[in-house]
Amino acid sequence: MLVAAQFHFDLFKFSLIQGVALGALYGILAIALVLTFRMSRVVGFVHGGIATASAFFYWYLVADPTLVSGQSVGGSAWNTHQWPKFPAVVLAVILGAVLGAVFGSVVTGRMATWPRVTVTTFSLGAMLLLAGIASSVWKSAFENVPSPFSEKSTHLLGNAVRYHDLAVVAIMVLLVVSLNFVLSRTKLGTQIRAIADDIDAAAMVGIPVQRISMGVWCAAGALAGLGGVLLTPMTRLGTSVILFVLLRSTAGAVLGGFDSLPLALGGALIFGQVEAQVQGGTFGTIGSGWREVILMTILFTGVILLARRNQGRFQLAEG
């Protein structure tokens, strides 16, 4: 009753678009998490590190040195390059793919039979290491990062919307459609699904499990790199914000049961919408603390439901 009495339709319309853009961003990382979870039954926290490294690398390539505040290095200008943005995006995504492939080769090779909690802890270590390397090499934080698309805005549903936000939504839709096509209509997709369902049976029928798994990790790394590049123009350069977004994406993946791309995307969009609507004031003024409590309640509920569903399924694999 209280919520209904405080409902503001104008703010709802405005926040709707913001929420879709935010959800799309969470969705890109959620897709990476689901893909790698299906391959290795590991929560790919390393994607947070990959996103961080790619974001810092992209910023280093494209930022205007005269606009760099150098806040974290004593105010001195940092020697960034003013490269064209699209080649920089491609290079940042390639960096993500390489990092994903390297990590995937370890996880699917030596660690293939390790308990998944141990491998997930390894993944956390890799994330921390990558974040440490990125912030040690580029020594920057809180910098503004230019969008690869445009800094301008357009009007949609009577509200100003950045082209960057629209591009993020378009990229996510493109990704989902192409991934769905690959997974459901191609031989590679069938092999990936076979590995996800039963890795031993897949190996027994001659599917090159390690090669395909590594390929999936590589693709997921590229997605994480892209996610990092798309995220920082919406926020700012920094390690904390990327981990924060990774948690949102993980929450989306949790709501999607960690094994369904459309559901993970749905989960990410729900999170994006709830966050944008609450933040935008659709239901009245709600403090940022309460917003977090609401989102965490959703996450806790999702985890409990998922854990109950998977309790029997993964019991033996628990480390």
Place this chain on the structure above:
Amino acid sequence: MLQKLMAPLGKLTGGNPMVPGIVAFVALAVIVPPLLAGYWIFLVTAGLLTTITAFGLAIIVGWVGEVNLAGAGLLGASVYVTGYFYRVGESRLNGWPFIPAALTGIIVAAFLSGLVAIPTARFSGIYVMVLTLGLQITLERTLFSFPWIIGGFGRNVIVNRPRFLGVSFDSDLRFFYLCLAAAVAAGLFVNALRNSRHGRAMNLIRTDKRAAAAVGISPWRYKILAFAIGGGLIGVAGAFTAPLYRSPPAIVQFIAFQSLFLLAIPVVAGTRTLLGISSVALSFALIPQALESHHLSPFLLGGIGLIAGTIVGPGGLGGNLLEILQKKKEVAILSALGLDGETEAEVDLTVAPAPAPAPATDVVSVEGDGDEIVLRNRPPRLKA
């Protein structure tokens, strides 16, 4: 060499391998600080508080085998809650004596840690990671964003060093000794807990949940207990951290990445020796200072630590070192007995002199230090 030096002490302490370590640690800590400059005493004090935090995490990570990604959040919660009640008054809720304020901070940390364990205790592994990371981010976005609690954002808040029974701990050296006492007390508590039936039950849960359930140990209850005790110890570290800086520390010290950094300590050190955890914790408190002087992120150390700790296995580097020392000792004894050709399996030197045969109906009790669980026939101590 170290073993030879420690041997007489070991005899005095009934062969308990922990006590010589703690005595050596205390002796070292008491002798060294007067030789250090004030800044280094401050850093070593911070290292002692990191040690207490690592003890708390070791119970959760090492004993019940769960990964807690909210370590820094819990630490920060205790720091700010203790600091809020203890600091020089702005409102009537400020200005409490140190002990009640610290207890409040400790209870808050233990409660939050236990709370997150309730839904996750029945499901292990990755779900716990996700939820504890959720708790961490929630704390960052809620508790740590209230200026009236954290005392930040331009407020000139003073948190004095405590004073007990007329003794002031205002100087860095005196506060160091207070934190040292707290660290030793925490170590003795953890050691006693590990050797108690509750500690053995927690270790058994990590090793084999089904076996634990079969002998009447509830993994759910013990996981919640481990999280609450671990959170409480982190809370103790937080309570002493509150007056360390004389003003509330910045929230950047308690962000999610810091949780990963803290998690690396028990992962690297293993949980078999508290001395190992203390050494790694002190190193993790001091090395970042050296790294920062070279403009390197402290996360590098945490990342390398987590990766190395994962690769060497659940025993950690400390556990592996102990194994090497143990094997050397066994080889030396075997050669002294002229049994060089015997395999390790044939001669078990770790088992105490055999007690009288136990009745067949005895419940098998569980003993272990860290990773190795030793089953011995003893009168039942764990209720079925």
